[in-house]
Amino acid sequence: QKEVEQNSGPLSVPEGAIASLNCTYSDRGSQSFFWYRQYSGKSPELIMFIYSNGDKEDGRFTAQLNKASQYVSLLIRDSQPSDSATYLCAAPAGGGADGLTFGKGTHLIIQP
Amino acid sequence: NAGVTQTPKFRILKIGQSMTLQCTQDMNHNYMYWYRQDPGMGLKLIYYSVGAGITDKGEVPNGYNVSRSTTEDFPLRLELAAPSQTSVYFCASSYGSVDTEAFFGQGTRLTVV
Numbered sequence: 001q002k003e004v005e006q007n008s009g010p011l012s013v014p015e016g017a018i019a020s021l022n023c024t025y026s027d028r029g030s031q032s033f034f035w036y037r038q039y040s041g042k043s044p045e046l047i048m049f050i051y052s053n054g055d056k057e058d059g060r061f062t063a064q065l066n067k068a069s070q071y072v073s074l075l076i077r078d079s080q081p082s083d084s085a086t087y088l089c090a091a092p093a094g095g096g097a098d099g100l101t102f103g104k105g106t107h108l109i110i111q112p
Numbered sequence: 113n114a115g116v117t118q119t120p121k122f123r124i125l126k127i128g129q130s131m132t133l134q135c136t137q138d139m140n141h142n143y144m145y146w147y148r149q150d151p152g153m154g155l156k157l158i159y160y161s162v163g164a165g166i167t168d169k170g171e172v173p174n175g176y177n178v179s180r181s182t183t184e185d186f187p188l189r190l191e192l193a194a195p196s197q198t199s200v201y202f203c204a205s206s207y208g209s210v211d212t213e214a215f216f217g218q219g220t221r222l223t224v225v
Contacts, residue, residue: 008152032211043202043216044155051211088154092210098162099145099170099210102154 002027006089006103014111019076021106023089026070033072034100035063036088044088048074079110114138118203118217125193125224133188133220135203143206144186145170145214146178148199155202161186162209193224 003026013019023033032051036044050056050063050072062075076083086107090100119134137144142163147155157170161180175197177189186205190197200221204214 004154006154043219045216046213049211049213090154093157093170097157097160097168097170098143099147099157099160100155100214101157101171102147104152104154 002030002091002094002101004089004091004101004103006087006106008104009107010109011106012109012111013079015079015081017079019079019083019108019110021074021076021087021089021108023072023074023103024070025072025089025091027091027094028067028070029094030091032092033063033065034090035061035072035074036090036102038086038088038105040085047087076108081110081112084108084110116203116205116215116217118201118220120220121218122221123223125190125222127193127195127224129193130189130191131193131222133190133201133203133222135186135188135217136184137186137203137205137215138184139205139207139215140183141205141207141215142183143209143212143214144180145204145206146176146186146188147202147204148172148197149202149219150199158188158201190222195224198222198224 035048048063086105089103146158159178
């Protein structure tokens with residue numbers, strides 16, 4: 001069974017600082033990775049996806065993928081209180097199944 | 113823009129009762145999914161469908177059934193509800209396979225007592 005692991009937190013970061021969220025995965029064959037943001041009581045929404053080794057930037061968000069280390073990270077620059085949420089890392093379920101395998105999520109708190 | 117719509121938003125069931133969670137999408141997506149999310153946990157895939165008439169099991173299918181008679185609708189049936197099925201259920205859809213963005217409904221919070 002594929003596994004996606006995240007530190008559940010909470011991770012507390014001062015406003016304006018860089019928040020760094022980490023994720024490891026068990027399946028070396030995984031090719032793509034997703035970061036979803038979930039506000040309390042709401043549904044997940046996609047904020048970043050990454051397929052290739054290295055960095056991918058989108059506004060204040062940067063996703064980093066290191067396939068050799070089976071490690072994915074999400075950096076949030078200039079953190080805002082509105083970034084306070086749970087961030088879910090996900091990878092394709094694999095094994096012939098469509099859909100995603102999610103980590104438990106990291107609860108991020110941005111302190112004003 | 114409706115996107116993915118789930119009904120009901122909340123429901124309390126007694127042990128042994130049955131119910132259907134409704135999910136409909138208006139984006140003409142072929143791929144649809146049901147996930148459940150337990151407190152403090154990530155989402156787990158229950159069932160998925162790659163098109164009308166085609167469904168398949170995910171990671172945690174026991175106690176559930178699905179059907180996909182149209183592109184728009186993907187209902188999830190719970191037979192003989194058990195306390196272990198207390199969870200938040202999310203329906204999602206995507207244009208393509210798993211490497212494309214999934215759009216989620218607002219969720220159904222189900223409590224089995």
